Amino acid sequence: MKSLKLLLVCLLASTIVFAQKVTITGTVKGDLNGKDKIYITDLNAYKDTATIRDGKFKLEIPFKGAQFLVMNAQFEPGYRPVSIIFDQPGDINVFMDIKTKLVTFTGMESPVLYNEFANKIHQMILGMDQALVKKYGTAYPQKGDVNYNNCLLDRDRLYKDGMQSLLKDQASIYPDAYATAYILANEGPRYPLQLQEELYAKMTKKARETEKGKEFFAMIQGAKNSALGSKVTDFTLVDLAGKPVSFSQFKGKYVLIDFWASWCHPCRASFPRMRQVYEAFHKNGLEMFSISVDQKKADWLRAAEEEKLPWPQGLDTKQIAKGSFAVSAIPNLFLIGPDGKIILKELGADPKGGGEIERKLEEIYGKKVGPAIDKSMK
Template sequence: MKKIIAVISGTMICIGSYAQTQQQIVLQGTITGDLKGHNKMYIYSRTYHDSAVIDNGRYTLHIPFTEPVYLMLVPEYVLAERQMYSPFGILMDKPVTYTVTTDVAKGMSASVVKGSEAVEVLQAYGKQKSAAWNSITGELKKEYGKPWMEETDPRYAAFETKQKSLQQKYLVPLLQKLVKDHPNSYAAVFSLGEAREMMSSEQQERLYAGLSPNMQKTKEAKEFQQFTQGIKNSAVGRQVQNFTLPDEKDQSLAFSQFKGRYVLIDFWASWCSPCRQSFPHMREVYQQYKDQPFDIYSISIDKSKSDWLKAVAQENNPWKQALDNINIAGSGFAITGVPTTYLISPEGTILMKEVGFNPDGSGEIEKKLAALFGGKVKTAEKPAKEEGKVIEAMPMVPIQ
């Protein structure tokens, strides 16, 4: 449970407002080049999967439309040949026909997508972002010799500060211009998530205010506004406002029930492999301090209740569980990646926050628990190469 920087691309996989029924998206694709005998195109999200046969370089997919979605495309040949692949997604905000033109030699990322105003705006914005990132990585490489750095490097703090300043220089103006030029476009709403890591709460408030009244009413924009408030609510020293969530038996669980005890709030998801990897050691922590005034409280950000319940049963953790059905992760704690943990005092005050997970027990929260209750958690033996290795958080992305 060690703090790391979760790099958030801001890519939202599924957005849902303005529900409609009995409508359909048609996706027509043209792909040229050598498919190496593999003739399928797959489309997917975490909860949606389909495929189409590529016949003479063409394929068609029919997608039920109830709300705007962001779905990923991957050709069969990429999987069969085990090629390097960057996920390629398409924002489909209306039940219209979208076209995708791909050249195998250039890769999926170079595909041209047409269909609605939003998808075309987003595609142009994506090219601008790519150029901006090239500038950022170029400057970082020039100063530090490489465009990335491990947290254990003594230069990390300076590197992180430099990276954030470059994001302010190159990326923030692009997002601000996107909202200014297209305040009534889903492309603008879709891209709001990118502001969560690189913009101050004041900048985020101005970004939201720049949306049209119509876009401000969308679920995604409202959640973004809640997240901005969550930044303030989750500051160390702030008092946690009471909230109530359903447990795995659909019983209401109020946070006030933990009053008088130290609480480790653990935000996780069934699809988050680092979260699942963290549980064995968290069970060791719980075993060490369960007789102290201490509790663990796991809150899932899952969108699928069935997936959450399945994971809860598989893990069988001996502490309280709840499903976040009111976006407390955003409005109360400004979560950007999971696992994220908060240590709360018996009076309900936020003491510490960590993003990511360190299985060797050297996280700051564990040091605090040892100072509070004495003793050190006994951890299972691990290979020397894994000692001190931080398991990074996965971006908190509402994938459906």
């Protein structure tokens, strides 16, 4: 009897393990012209390929938790990507029409709702283009065109208005969905804080307690905490040697905090210029603190070793980027005064220098950094 019970337990365990996967079954309509491959990746370590046979393909992905994947079809010009999210094991059905470029999902709720939202954005942009063509004769004027600036301003306004409307609808119609939490966490921080709080208020407890729901809440708190003039709350991270580095240790000095990652090319391309800034002003009291948002410590350690930056480094293991500074893109720089208050923040870093923070530092210290070093001249 004991042996039978043990066998049943083992069979049950193997069934549970076997079930932990996401199966993507695809149907493709149209002429492939010999381009029969489907590629899928998480933009990191996971990659897989399927072959389309008789208009069908199948992919099986091990389920290790909520995930974002990008699927590319070889038959699409430029390998047009299709984004997929899921938060549980199960089945996803994808229908792709080569002629119309239509992509639809059935099956698991999260990818279905996420794809529906993407299609709504696509339709919004088509409507936006039509409105611009009606007003300016074109939706995409050439630089130098008399309507170039006005058209770009209208495009930006129409896109922001349209997206805010879509986000409100998503939160109102699907307040309980993981897809909603994912969409709001990714798109919400681009818009006014008042709207973010309105969207978060619509989410149910279930959606708020997902990883993405918590991320969205952290970003809202970060937006409040990182307003110009706000005082930075002390935090402590571990440096490359495993020793603690606290923000409070820079008290009384100007501090430039830089958020970056090993995979961020613009971040790393900016480091030579940041070295020049550091060398120009460190002797006058400027401190720098680079904080990596890498998910894997090994990636951070490897990149930091390659860069060999002379100022303190830290790995963000405490969601400081989101919760204290509302960082949604990198490189992202914050200049903080001797009183611990945020003076300036700057998204992006030009390797040639001349950014707002650099100009402010030149004003503070009364001298110029000098021209960027041309690597080709070395």
